[in-house]
Amino acid sequence: QSALTQPASVSGSPGQSITISCTGTSSDIGGYNYVSWYRQHPGKAPKLMISEVSNRPSGVSNRFSGSKSGNTASLTISGLQAEDEADYYCSSYTSSVTIIFGGGTKLTVL
Amino acid sequence: QVQLVQSGAEVKNPGASVKVSCKASGYTFISYDITWVRQAPGQGLEWMGGMNVKNGNTNYAQKFQDRVIMTTDTSTSTAYMDLRSLRSDDTAIYYCVRDTGSAYFDIWGRGTLVTVSS
Numbered sequence: 170q171s172a173l174t175q176p177a178s179v180s181g182s183p184g185q186s187i188t189i190s191c192t193g194t195s196s197d198i199g200g201y202n203y204v205s206w207y208r209q210h211p212g213k214a215p216k217l218m219i220s221e222v223s224n225r226p227s228g229v230s231n232r233f234s235g236s237k238s239g240n241t242a243s244l245t246i247s248g249l250q251a252e253d254e255a256d257y258y259c260s261s262y263t264s265s266v267t268i269i270f271g272g273g274t275k276l277t278v279l
Numbered sequence: 280q281v282q283l284v285q286s287g288a289e290v291k292n293p294g295a296s297v298k299v300s301c302k303a304s305g306y307t308f309i310s311y312d313i314t315w316v317r318q319a320p321g322q323g324l325e326w327m328g329g330m331n332v333k334n335g336n337t338n339y340a341q342k343f344q345d346r347v348i349m350t351t352d353t354s355t356s357t358a359y360m361d362l363r364s365l366r367s368d369d370t371a372i373y374y375c376v377r378d379t380g381s382a383y384f385d386i387w388g389r390g391t392l393v394t395v396s397s
Contacts (some may be wrong), residue, residue: 172323203382207324214374214390215324220383258324262382267340268314268326 173198173259173271180277186247189274191259192240197269199240203262206235206244209273210255218257219244246276254278281305283375283388290394296363299391301375308356309333312378315349315360317371318390325371329378330358365395 174192181187191198191206198204204222207215217226219235222242232247242261246253259271286300301313314329328339330349337349348361358375373391376384 201382205383207384214387215384216387217383217385220379220385221381226385260324260326260382266338268329268382270316270324270326273323 173261173269175257175259175271175274177272178275178277180279181249182279183249183251185249186245187249187276189244189246189257189259189276191242191244191261191271193242193261193269194240196264197240197261198237198242200264201262202237204235204237204242205260206233206242207258207260208253208255209258215258249278251278281377281386283377283386285373285375285388285391288392288394290396291365292397293366293395295365295395296361297365297393298359298361299373299375299393301358301360301388303356303358303377306377308351309353312380313349313351313358314376314378314384315347316374316376316384318374319368319371322371327360327373332358362393365393367395369393370395 202222206219208218209215218233222237223235234245236243257274284302289297291297309332312329312331315327317325330337332351351358375388377386
């Protein structure tokens with residue numbers, strides 16, 4: 170099963186908003202509300218930012234929001250800050266009872 | 280606090296096996312599944328499979344079905360991932376993660392680097 174499709178890179182200036190897309194199929198993103206987003210700084214373990222499409226775990230800034238339309242999920246970060254510069258990965262539950270990740274998106278804060 | 284502490288880095292020859300441990304603390308071990316995710320150098324995340332700690336059921340990615348065994352020791356709140364017949368492309372950081380059962384991973388270990396090289 171191929172990875173979910175994410176843009177390789179996105180960029181934005183401090184204070185701006187950016188959106189990262191994550192495209193799958195009806196067998197994963199489109200079929201379930203089990204999309205998650207993770208942030209990974211260089212040399213660190215990933216951190217959960219969004220679960221179940223749009224739920225923000227305790228302690229995660231409300232600048233992070235998630236949504237889904239059809240087979241595509243999106244992560245939006247508003248009020249960009251330098252600390253947001255990192256790699257971002259989406260994941261989804263699949264009809265094969267597995268988890269599939271996106272290829273990752275490198276966010277650069279200009 | 281809730282944490283997963285993994286064993287140290289390993290260097291293995293091709294064809295060998297590696298067993299990575301993951302000790303949980305700060306929560307009731309049997310209340311959550313444990314999943315393993317790996318990341319090759321400069322690459323993305325890859326789901327390897329997971330284990331229901333309460334009943335011992337496992338669910339492995341097809342890619343690893345023949346080579347991986349995931350186990351837990353509830354007496355010590357420790358999970359293990361055993362990968363055999365190692366190849367050079369198994370060189371990666373292996374993460375254990377707490378799986379909430381709703382397909383998301385809320386606690387991550389720091390990772391264990393496994394290097395496969397002759």
